[in-house]
Amino acid sequence: xxxxxxxxxxxxxxxxxxxxxxxxxxxxxxxxxxxxxxxxxxxxxxxxxxxxxxxxxxxxxxxxxxxxxxxxxxxxxxxxxxxxxxxxxxxxxxx
Numbered sequence: 001x002x003x004x005x006x007x008x009x010x011x012x013x014x015x016x017x018x019x020x021x022x023x024x025x026x027x028x029x030x031x032x033x034x035x036x037x038x039x040x041x042x043x044x045x046x047x048x049x050x051x052x053x054x055x056x057x058x059x060x061x062x063x064x065x066x067x068x069x070x071x072x073x074x075x076x077x078x079x080x081x082x083x084x085x086x087x088x089x090x091x092x093x094x095x
Contacts, residue, residue, distance in 0.1 A: 019055075023051075052083075
């Protein structure tokens with residue numbers, strides 16, 4: 001499958017598991033660093049960091065290589081924007 005000229009592949013169960021594990025591991029290190037530095041962080045900030053990390057790992061596994069050009073970067077940002085903006089809009093309209 002191609003989107004914006006970038007060839008994508010269907011993620012396997014192992015790809016999704018890897019992305020979730022990588023996102024969780026990076027998020028745990030991030031939270032430990034925030035606690036060690038004594039920085040106050042909101043839950044929303046941590047959630048956005050986690051979603052961004054999981055999307056970064058998953059996008060790499062499905063074939064979005066940011067070193068391959070501007071089309072891959074645009075596709076990456078569109079996916080990241082959808083993952084972050086759709087829940088934000090849902091929260092706004094359900095109040």
